[in-house]
Amino acid sequence: MPTLLPLSLRPLAAAALLCAGGAQAQETFKIAYIDPLSGPFANVGELMLNHIQFAVEDINAKGGVNKVPLQLLQFDSKLSAQESQSALQAAIDQGARAIITGGSGSSVVTALVQSAARHNQRNPGKEVMVLNHSSIDPELTGKACNFWHFMFDANTAMRMKAISDYIKTEPSIQKVYLLNQDYAHGKQWAAYGRSMVGAARPDIQFVGETLHPIGKVKDFAPYVSKVKASGADTIISGNWGQDMALLLKAAGDAGLDYRYFNHSAGGVPGTVLAVSQAGKGQLTWVAEWHPGQANRPAADAQAKAYKAKMGKDFLSPRIDITVRFLAAAIQKSQSTDPLKVATAMENMVLDTSIGKVRMRGQDHQLLLPQVVNTIAPVDGKRVTAGWEGTQWGFRTDAVIPAEQLTLDSACQMKRPERL
Structure with missing residues (x-):
């Protein structure tokens, strides 16, 4: 972990020391997790964080994306729009290019999307994406849709x-x-x-x-x-x-x-x-799946691998898919520029543990x-x-x-x- 990073960031998968010849630190693609890690729904936040951590570490173990490792930062939303927006700014200041969220409720995620959109408008070339795994307000992919927001769950x-x-x-x-x-x-x-x-x-x-x-x-x-x-x-x-x-x-x-x-x-x-x-x-x-579901061998295999590594039960393929989709879009665009990555993600079809799923380009709603x-x-x-x-x-x-x-x-x- 770079010693200059604040302790509150607690990178989970830095992999920042992968370098050419071991002499120079290589770029990482930073992902910020912003969801509840304290309070009455802390167990939900930890569940989501574990799924994301597993996917990030699995991708990095296979060489990263285009030889660029992913770095996961974590922030506690405290189920608060204000706390989440403060976390968003802290994440951006530390170089995050994608925000993964969804467990804090629709109002909090909506505030995050709006804040990210304002930042992106004021800072072209330094944009940030919001990848939403669990906040399922249809307005987020309806009248309030935003280019920088992608929903990875079926909406309400x-x-x-x-x-x-x-x-x-x-x-x-x-x-x-x-x-x-x-x-x-x-x-x-x-x-x-x-x-x-x-x-x-x-x-x-x-x-x-x-x-x-x-x-x-x-x-x-x-x-x-x-x-x-x-x-x-x-x-x-x-x-x-x-x-x-x-x-x-x-x-x-x-x-x-x-x-x-x-x-x-x-x-x-x-x-x-x-x-x-x-x-x-x-x-x-x-x-999108439940444990023990028949005719889903890929999901069963992933659940076993997750249990072996994390020591916990695998419950939400869509959260894992969120990270895999991001990695696939980085690979497809051959870029870490969020604008190019977001564009590559539109209408992308990915073969996942629950079958093929598609990100609808019209509104950035995953169809699963x-x-x-x-x-x-x-x-x-x-x-x-x-x-x-x-x-x-x-x-x-x-x-x-x-x-x-x-x-x-x-x-x-x-x-x-x-x-």
């Missing part, structure tokens, strides 16, 4: 479409309660749930709707009481991290056996354990399949392996190809003047 509308298509085949679902975190994504998840599920199943009754503070509720019993009083059999909730775990606990403690529909909670550490401890309820979520799956007890048939030390794993309910989820975009992309 795409995920809810996958769930709605599945709910259409489940007549047992009759009465739905919308219980969500009180911020942009929670409100969107509720709105898309009401509109898309309602369109897919006009017979369903929406019997209640509540928003609660994000990351601050310690006991969800009062909220569960409201759900019970409504007569609901199903909860559509965008909760994640401790907010989902505590909701499951409260419902389980009350002996309530709800069906939950969520965007990504099953991919967060502790969720399977929370479901098993609750003992009641079925959590159905949607992602979605798997509707449910956390369920191991039965030796559809669920063959336990997770997080439990006898609960993942049951595939439906695999929906990307083309079936490709929705229209309102993006009117403004391209940089120096293109």
Whole structure:
């Protein structure tokens, strides 16, 4: 690690001493990770960081990109737009050319994208890209789209479409309660749930709707009481991290056996354990892959390699894909200039552990399949392996190809003047 770098940067994969003949330090392509590493969602931030670190170190072990190593810097967003913007400036000052983020929520990522865009406009030739792995507000690739932003996850509308298509085949679902975190994504998840599920199943009754503070509720019993009083059999909730775990606990403690529909909670550490401890309820979520999914040998192999190296479970191929896509675009453009790299990334098709995926040039939305799956007890048939030390794993309910989820975009992309 260069001794002049501030300790707060803590480079994870510097590789800065790779040099010609060992006499001169070679250039690195610096990537800054900005996501929560403290507070109620620190475990989520660490999960994401580990996936990125694994990909960076794997690429560097194979010689880097065009013989240029990647260098990973890390910053704690603290789930704050202000902290994230300060981290962005610090990252730029240290020479970062790409920012990887997404776990801090849509409002924080939107602020980061706006700040990066302002910097890029004022500093042509010194631009920075924002690669978003988990913040799925459709506006980020819709009306608020920006040339410097790329989304590597299916957005909220795409995920809810996958769930709605599945709910259409489940007549047992009759009465739905919308219980969500009180911020942009929670409100969107509720709105898309009401509109898309309602369109897919006009017979369903929406019997209640509540928003609660994000990351601050310690006991969800009062909220569960409201759900019970409504007569609901199903909860559509965008909760994640401790907010989902505590909701499951409260419902389980009350002996309530709800069906939950969520965007990504099953991919967060502790969720399977929370479901098993609750003992009641079925959590159905949607992602690009789930552990143990059939007919995904490349993902299985990557999961084993990740476990062997990191000592943790591999959960999110899309986060790994974010780094691989960046490396492929650097390779394709034969440049480390973010403008050339971003241009190369547009409409790129990459063969990944979950199959071929494409970055749509129109709005910078990655098009990838979605798997509707449910956390369920191991039965030796559809669920063959336990997770997080439990006898609960993942049951595939439906695999929906990307083309079936490709929705229209309102993006009117403004391209940089120096293109």
